[in-house]
Amino acid sequence: MPELPEVETTLRGIAPLLVGQTVEAAVLRTAKLRWPLDPQLDALLVGKALKDIRRRAKYLLFNFGDGCLLLHLGMSGSLRVLTRNTLPGKHDHFDLVFSGGQIMRLTDPRKFGAVLWIADPDQHRLLLNLGPEPLEDVFSGAYLHQRSRGRRLAVKPFIMSQQIVVGVGNIYASEALFRARIRPDRPAGGVGLKSYSRLAVVIKDVLREAIAAGGTTLQDFQQSDGRPGYFKQELQVYGRDGQACPECSGPIRSVRLGQRSTYFCTHCQR
């Protein structure tokens, strides 16, 4: 689920409520998500003040000064800030209880999320070898063109690779390729500079627009206040197999690419 816009939306929702607060307790209700949760998290975090929260790729990093709590929402995760005495549900795996009375609660039905204490974010294996942030200037058509030379991998899984560029998941990859009029199954190494220049621009556009809408909710995602993300209404091809292309009215097709469902217009995208 959560791609860059959903993680960014979550960050913007929780940061103003939590930064500066002190942790009173960490509550673990699940032994393992993507990886086992450290049973010592509570002892590790209690009494520490949250200095800031930042996002890198689809990770949230809660900075406590002497280390970071790294959180990933996986496919179905979401974070909410609640008041105390809100009873946890079946899929509520982790709480951070803060001195101001707030509870930050991780919900994740599919348990693909991650909660990890990392002493040094700059050295951590999950954060090394990540590509650039798509909304920063170093991410450009020239960059995509250069990184793709000689690669036969299809362009959609290419832009979904976190080593190439972070934050672009299955929904926004289909949407961006539609806007850039590039067929998702073209070998990445065969796409030219002009096409990549269009692609870089529309990746930025679609991510910015989705952030402004609070992300996309298909099923599980919710903003930190419980509202859904509203970008689903703006999706032009994702999930629209058989429907009319908004540009040419031809049918939108669905194919599987790298084991992920992929949507595109055979007429508009070449």
Next chain:
DNA sequence: CTCCGATCCTGATGGC
């Protein structure tokens, strides 16, 4: 290196 498929887990959906 590069690429593909299997894998972790639970729930929703659709066919029979």
Next chain:
DNA sequence: TGCCATCAGGATCGGA
């Protein structure tokens, strides 16, 4: 109504 197969926003890992 039940049962079974398939699919779902991610990303790591192993092997070809």
